[in-house]
Amino acid sequence: MSELRVGYLGLGLMGKPMARNILKAGFDLTVWNRSPEKCAELQAMGAKVAANPPELARNCDVVITNVSDTPDVLQVTLGEGGLIEGLHPGLIIVDNSTIKPAASRSIYQTLKEHGVAYLDAPVSGGTLGAENRNLTIMVGGDSEPLERVLPVLQAMGKSVTHVGSSGAGQIAKAANQIMVAAQMIAEAELLVLAQKAGANPVKVIEAIKGGAAQCWTLDVKPQRLFAGNRAPGFKASLQAKDLNIVMETAREYLVGLPVTALNTQLFNAMVAYGEGDLDNSAILGTYERMNDVFLQVPEEKQD
Amino acid sequence: MSELRVGYLGLGLMGKPMARNILKAGFDLTVWNRSPEKCAELQAMGAKVAANPPELARNCDVVITNVSDTPDVLQVTLGEGGLIEGLHPGLIIVDNSTIKPAASRSIYQTLKEHGVAYLDAPVSGGTLGAENRNLTIMVGGDSEPLERVLPVLQAMGKSVTHVGSSGAGQIAKAANQIMVAAQMIAEAELLVLAQKAGANPVKVIEAIKGGAAQCWTLDVKPQRLFAGNRAPGFKASLQAKDLNIVMETAREYLVGLPVTALNTQLFNAMVAYGEGDLDNSAILGTYERMNDVFLQVPEEKQD
Numbered sequence: 120m121s122e123l124r125v126g127y128l129g130l131g132l133m134g135k136p137m138a139r140n141i142l143k144a145g146f147d148l149t150v151w152n153r154s155p156e157k158c159a160e161l162q163a164m165g166a167k168v169a170a171n172p173p174e175l176a177r178n179c180d181v182v183i184t185n186v187s188d189t190p191d192v193l194q195v196t197l198g199e200g201g202l203i204e205g206l207h208p209g210l211i212i213v214d215n216s217t218i219k220p221a222a223s224r225s226i227y228q229t230l231k232e233h234g235v236a237y238l239d240a241p242v243s244g245g246t247l248g249a250e251n252r253n254l255t256i257m258v259g260g261d262s263e264p265l266e267r268v269l270p271v272l273q274a275m276g277k278s279v280t281h282v283g284s285s286g287a288g289q290i291a292k293a294a295n296q297i298m299v300a301a302q303m304i305a306e307a308e309l310l311v312l313a314q315k316a317g318a319n320p321v322k323v324i325e326a327i328k329g330g331a332a333q334c335w336t337l338d339v340k341p342q343r344l345f346a347g348n349r350a351p352g353f354k355a356s357l358q359a360k361d362l363n364i365v366m367e368t369a370r371e372y373l374v375g376l377p378v379t380a381l382n383t384q385l386f387n388a389m390v391a392y393g394e395g396d397l398d399n400s401a402i403l404g405t406y407e408r409m410n411d412v413f414l415q416v417p418e419e420k421q422d
Numbered sequence: 423m424s425e426l427r428v429g430y431l432g433l434g435l436m437g438k439p440m441a442r443n444i445l446k447a448g449f450d451l452t453v454w455n456r457s458p459e460k461c462a463e464l465q466a467m468g469a470k471v472a473a474n475p476p477e478l479a480r481n482c483d484v485v486i487t488n489v490s491d492t493p494d495v496l497q498v499t500l501g502e503g504g505l506i507e508g509l510h511p512g513l514i515i516v517d518n519s520t521i522k523p524a525a526s527r528s529i530y531q532t533l534k535e536h537g538v539a540y541l542d543a544p545v546s547g548g549t550l551g552a553e554n555r556n557l558t559i560m561v562g563g564d565s566e567p568l569e570r571v572l573p574v575l576q577a578m579g580k581s582v583t584h585v586g587s588s589g590a591g592q593i594a595k596a597a598n599q600i601m602v603a604a605q606m607i608a609e610a611e612l613l614v615l616a617q618k619a620g621a622n623p624v625k626v627i628e629a630i631k632g633g634a635a636q637c638w639t640l641d642v643k644p645q646r647l648f649a650g651n652r653a654p655g656f657k658a659s660l661q662a663k664d665l666n667i668v669m670e671t672a673r674e675y676l677v678g679l680p681v682t683a684l685n686t687q688l689f690n691a692m693v694a695y696g697e698g699d700l701d702n703s704a705i706l707g708t709y710e711r712m713n714d715v716f717l718q719v720p721e722e723k724q725d
Contacts, residue, residue, distance in 0.1 A: 220619055243633040255633035259621075280629035283622050290621040291629040294612035298635035301608035301681075302601070308679045309597035312668070315677040316523055318562075318593040319586050326583035326594040330546040330558035331656070332601035334637030353634070365615070374618040374713045376611045378604075378688070381681055410677045 124149070125271055126179035128172060128195060128202070129216070130157040133242070134185035136249040137215065137275045141183075142166055144274035151175045176205030176212075181268050183240075185215040188360060189222045196226055203233070210235045211264045213272075215256075217241045217361050220286035220293065221371050223259065227285035236264035239285065241292035242276060243299075245353045253277050257295070259288035293368055296361040299399070300382045302336040303358070307403040310344070315412050321345055340400040345416045349401035356395030359386040427452070428574055429482035431475060431498060431505070432519070433460040436545070437488035439552040440518065440578045444486075445469055447577035454478045479508030484571050485515050486543075491663060492521040499529055506536070513538045514567045516575075520544040520599075520660075522667050523562075523592035524674050530563065530588035539567035542588065544595035545579060546602075548656045556580050560598070562591035596671055599664040602702070603685045605639040606661070610706040613647070618715050624648055643703040648719045652704035659698030662689040 123146060127138040130152040142148045142164055149167040150158050151174075158168045169175035172195055176182055182202060186192055192214055197203050202212060212235060214223065223239035230237045238260035248254045254276035258265055265281055272279045282291045313323040324341045343349070362383040369376045389395065389405045397404070407413050426449060430441040433455040445451045445467055452470040453461050454477075461471045472478035475498055479485055485505060489495055495517055500506050505515060515538060517526065526542035533540045541563035551557045557579035561568055568584055575582045585594045616626040627644045646652070665686040672679045692698065692708045700707070710716050 243630070243635075245634070255629065257629040278629075278632055280625065282625045282629050284620075286619070287621040287625070288629075290616055290619045291626045293619075294616055294626050295630040295633060295635045297612040297615065298605070298608045298630065298637070298640065301604045302635070302637065304681050305601045305604035308682050309600040311677050312600065312672060312675070312679065313593055313597055316589070316593045316596075316671060316675040317587075318590040322583065322585045322590070323594045323597050326558065326560040326581075326585050326591075327546070327598040327601065329581055330598060331548070331638055332546075332598045332605070334601070334605065334639075335634055336637075337601070368619060369615060372615070372619040374615050374715065376615060378607050378681060378684055379611050381684055385681070412677065 123147070123181055123271065124179045126151070126169065126175040126182040127185070128152070128175060128182060129185035130161065131185065132246050133249045134215070135160070136246065137185065138166070139164065140252050141271060141274050146271060146274065149175055149178055171200060172202045173200070173205030176202040176210060177207060180209065181211045181213060181271060183213045183215055183271070187216070189218040189364070192216050192218050193222060193226070197229060206233050206235050208234045211238065211268055212236070213238045213240050213268055215240055215242055217292050217364065218289060219364050220289035220368055223289050224286040227260065236261060237285065238265060238268065239288040240272065241288055243292065243295050244276070256280070257282050257288040257291035259283055259290070260285050292361070293365045296358070296365055297376070297379050299336070300358060300362055300386065301378065302334050303399050303402050304382050304385060306336055306340060306400065307406040310341070310403060310414055311406045311410050311412055314414060315410065319417050320414060321416055343398070344400060344403060344414060349397045349404070351396065352398035352400070354395060355386060355389050355397050355399050355401060358399040359383070359390045359395065362386055426450070426484055426574065427482045429454070429472065429478040429485040430488070431455070431478060431485060432488035433464065434488065435549050436552045437518070438463070439549065440488065441469070442467065443555050444574060444577050449574060449577065452478055452481055474503060475505045476503070476508030479505040479513060480510060483513065484574060485513065486518055487515065488518040490519070492525045492667070495519050495521050496525060496529070500532060509536050509538050511537045514541065514571055515539070516541045516543050516571055518543055518545055520595050520664050520667065521592060523589035523596065523671055526562065526592050527589040539564060540588065541568060541571070542591040543575065544591055546595065546598050547579070559583070560585050560591040560594035562586055562593070563588050595664070596668045599661070599668055600679070600682050602639070603661060603665055603689065604681065605637050606702050606705050607685050607688060609639055609643060609703065610709040613644070613706060613717055614709045614713050614715055617717055618713065622720050623717060624719055646701070647703060647706060647717060652700045652707070654699065655701035655703070657698060658689060658692050658700050658702050658704060661702040662686070662693045662698065665689055
């Protein structure tokens with residue numbers, strides 16, 4: 120389909136299905152992962168496996184990184200044994216990780232001095248979105264390299280938006296997480312209030328979900344909570360990690376976000392309690408403990 | 423259309439268009455308002471005007487109240503010169519005001535002793551929803567009287583949900599306001615972060631509005647803010663009033679809502695600053711002042 124040789128670095132819960140969709144779209148794909156056994160499935164599907172990040176960079180036109188956090192991206196990109204040791208003119212590096220916008224901007228500058236383009240391209244939509252090619256991809260960086268890699272991004276997501284210059288994709292992701300966290304916590308607060316004040320939470324959600332409060336969160340998450348399903352979806356530990364990035368960014372660019380600060384602390388507490396592997400909507404559990412009340416769905420009759 | 427004689431008490435920004443829609447649906451309508459001049463328009467359209475609340479109660483099968491706050495509802499319903507002085511068997515009183523659930527439950531009990539049914543039926547959707555018969559109506563109380571008045575409620579709103587027993591409508595409205603306030607404040611926080619971190623806020627909204635953060639708020643409000651339009655919509659002073667009801671209810675039923683508590687304080691501050699007549703999305707102004715940054719929409723080019 121394309122002559123672009125694509126490299127994917129980081130085959131975690133998100134990276135692996137995203138790399139799979141690149142392969143399915145017909146691209147020549149090479150992969151690398153710190154734990155090499157995660158490469159086996161893609162290799163069986165036809166992907167090549169690079170021995171190390173510099174080799175991945177040398178053999179590809181585009182390398183996409185998808186690792187856990189800011190220090191990991193810095194390491195695999197600019198650190199010893201990182202992509203930087205295999206740079207070549209015309210290479211484009213795209214980062215699907217969610218990291219600090221300032222770090223993205225710094226990597227962009229360093230790579231620019233080597234004649235290499237860098238796009239920050241964090242995604243939203245969770246593992247399911249990654250599997251179903253249903254991700255929202257928010258891109259920061261220059262237009263020319265984005266045009267070249269657009270078919271690769273479109274192989275992974277339904278919506279690709281060029282938000283602005285380097286770092287703007289990460290800022291959009293931070294904005295996204297501010298809203299998502301606010302909705303998860305509002306959902307938890309309204310459910311415990313309904314429960315304690317003696318209304319049927321199922322009916323309360325039914326009454327409000329189509330009005331001014333309408334959101335994807337209320338469309339999807341209460342039904343899972345009512346069914347006792349708190350499995351991820353989107354892990355609370357990642358929600359907490361992303362919120363801590365938001366707060367570091369807010370400090371870096373001098374802006375006060377009091378409500379997101381509080382939301383961050385609540386997700387930190389949830390992770391501290393050992394529930395980081397649950398869905399972000401399971402922040403409800405923090406409120407249940409705090410208020411000594413547990414979500415109950417009455418039998419089918421008026422409460 | 424129906425033999426139900428309907429009374430409407432309280433012809434404010436919401437009540438007047440709602441009463442108009444009842445008249446348009448063909449009901450026999452009588453109105454009363456503290457300031458009598460507000461009755462003129464409906465009188466010209468064919469409504470009768472009662473001399474006082476007891477007369478309204480005596481001459482109607484259903485009386486709907488729509489006044490500002492808990493003390494006003496208590497006064498016009500149970501106070502001296504209130505509806506209570508005109509009760510008759512079979513009368514149904516419906517309250518479209520947003521008040522404390524515990525007050526609704528108390529009125530329900532008092533009226534029940536007089537053989538009169540009482541429904542709490544607060545609405546969401548703002549003045550525009552009231553005019554366009556596009557309100558969400560959340561009902562608490564008994565099923566039998568609700569069935570009788572349902573055609574009247576359907577003349578005012580697109581969605582009528584029986585949430586549960588007395589007070590459950592008000593609890594749903596409180597739940598609604600928890601989520602709406604959270605979204606308005608998250609919107610403000612993400613816009614000032616985007617602005618200060620150097621991204622184009624228009625592009626940030628475009629990138630995130632279709633993903634996990636999707637909500638009616640992001641669908642509608644940023645465009646108005648970008649256009650410099652902070653007119654209501656839904657007044658911040660009413661948002662603050664409703665949030666204070668939520669917090670009183672949380673205290674009454676013993677539940678801690680830390681984030682809604684903070685949101686309430688921010689809306690209280692907005693009202694204190696003299697911006698209570700702006701739209702609730704104009705909480706952005708509180709964040710602009712707090713952070714010494716003002717929303718700017720760049721000319722149409724990549725930022």
